[in-house]
Amino acid sequence: MQILQDINTRGMELIMKKSEINNNLTAKITRRDFLGFFLFGGLINTSFKKINNLIDERHKKAMFWRKIDGK
Amino acid sequence: MGKKVLCELCPTECLLDDYQVGGCRVRINKGGVLYSLVYGKPCAVAIDPIEKKPFFHFLPATTAFSIATAGCVLGCKFCQNWQISQANPEDTDNHDLPPDAVVRQAIFYGCRTITYTYTEPTVFYEYMYDTAVIAKRMNIKNTMHTCGYIKERPLRELSRYMDAADVDLKAFTEDFYQKICGGRLRPVLDALLVLKEENVWIEITNLVIPNLNDDIKKIKEMCQWIVKNLGADVPLHFSRFFPYYKLKDLPPTPIETLNDARKAAMDAGLRYVYIGNIRSDAENTYCPRCKRLLIERLGYYVKQNNIIDGRCRFCKTSIPGVWS
Numbered sequence: 305m306q307i308l309q310d311i312n313t314r315g316m317e318l319i320m321k322k323s324e325i326n327n328n329l330t331a332k333i334t335r336r337d338f339l340g341f342f343l344f345g346g347l348i349n350t351s352f353k354k355i356n357n358l359i360d361e362r363h364k365k366a367m368f369w370r371k372i373d374g375k
Numbered sequence: 376m377g378k379k380v381l382c383e384l385c386p387t388e389c390l391l392d393d394y395q396v397g398g399c400r401v402r403i404n405k406g407g408v409l410y411s412l413v414y415g416k417p418c419a420v421a422i423d424p425i426e427k428k429p430f431f432h433f434l435p436a437t438t439a440f441s442i443a444t445a446g447c448v449l450g451c452k453f454c455q456n457w458q459i460s461q462a463n464p465e466d467t468d469n470h471d472l473p474p475d476a477v478v479r480q481a482i483f484y485g486c487r488t489i490t491y492t493y494t495e496p497t498v499f500y501e502y503m504y505d506t507a508v509i510a511k512r513m514n515i516k517n518t519m520h521t522c523g524y525i526k527e528r529p530l531r532e533l534s535r536y537m538d539a540a541d542v543d544l545k546a547f548t549e550d551f552y553q554k555i556c557g558g559r560l561r562p563v564l565d566a567l568l569v570l571k572e573e574n575v576w577i578e579i580t581n582l583v584i585p586n587l588n589d590d591i592k593k594i595k596e597m598c599q600w601i602v603k604n605l606g607a608d609v610p611l612h613f614s615r616f617f618p619y620y621k622l623k624d625l626p627p628t629p630i631e632t633l634n635d636a637r638k639a640a641m642d643a644g645l646r647y648v649y650i651g652n653i654r655s656d657a658e659n660t661y662c663p664r665c666k667r668l669l670i671e672r673l674g675y676y677v678k679q680n681n682i683i684d685g686r687c688r689f690c691k692t693s694i695p696g697v698w699s
Binding site: 364370 | 377378379383390402409411504
């Protein structure tokens with residue numbers, strides 16, 4: 305009888321733990337959080353575009369020019 | 376050690392300090408090396424009838440795969456494409472389209488020609504050149520619509536792969552070129568002579584703008600120069616101006632002015648003179664000998680074509696152009 309009670313108690317503890325985990329995973333996202341993620345994503349996107357534009361390897365060396373030696 | 380570079384592509388010959396961009400907005404000096412900012416990055420890609428370029432004596436009723444990047448060597452106050460020609464390349468929506476992809480797409484869409492147009496193709500010279508080399512290998516023709524503001528050496532090099540050029544001869548005075556376009560007339564005339572020597576098929580476009588370049592005497596002088604230096608068989612297209620960009624205060628070109636210009640051109644000896652941007656018989660090609668209708672056009676659409684193997688179907692006169 306005691307053993308059965310112990311098993312029952314243990315099972316209840318496990319169910320409660322699982323319920324806590326689920327609650328953490330399904331915590332509601334607020335509008336502020338969503339907007340924040342959206343803006344953050346946009347910022348990352350724009351930054352990478354700017355960085356890409358600065359990378360020399362993407363620019364082709366031009367034809368028909370010459371260097372001018374000077375001080 | 377100095378890091379200045381001198382760009383020798385167009386007659387402007389920009390002298391650039393380190394990290395300075397040229398007047399065309401698309402060439403930059405970085406550490407004493409000049410780079411193109413627009414290689415493989417067209418902001419305009421489209422398929423157009425070849426007649427739109429306008430080419431009336433070059434593969435009629437075919438399509439041209441047309442590309443352009445941002446930038447220009449001039450700053451014409453009447454520019455029809457100013458949103459991209461006067462823009463910086465970082466401000467335009469650019470495609471990623473390397474030269475081999477341009478040719479592949481032209482073949483995929485059944486285009487007989489690749490045309491470098493909309494903005495001034497001189498500014499994307501390296502992109503145009505590499506694309507033209509591949510296109511020629513794949514039996515695709517290369518054409519360009521240019522203001523002719525390019526130096527002799529790059530033009531001769533490009534002419535090895537260029538099949539036809541439509542050159543904007545905007546006026547026949549240095550004053551117009553300086554005040555309205557920010558350039559010079561003489562280099563454009565020199566470019567025409569080079570194209571003629573290199574056997575590139577030439578057609579010329581002149582946008583007739585009221586009060587600025589519509590003097591009939593000057594138009595006649597221009598036509599006489601064309602006849603003398605390029606030949607009477609060079610097609611000349613007079614285009615009607617509409618108020619746009621920085622010239623919104625001017626009226627559209629009167630039809631009579633265009634008709635007068637066409638008459639002056641034909642009196643000067645030019646055989647193929649067309650009027651663009653209006654619907655009239657002046658869009659059609661007629662045989663210079665028997666006067667029969669050879670190519671009937673309605674806008675960019677070819678309704679009938681009576682040129683067989685480069686000759687008038689009726690009297691067998693040879694008609695200049697590239698017909699196949």
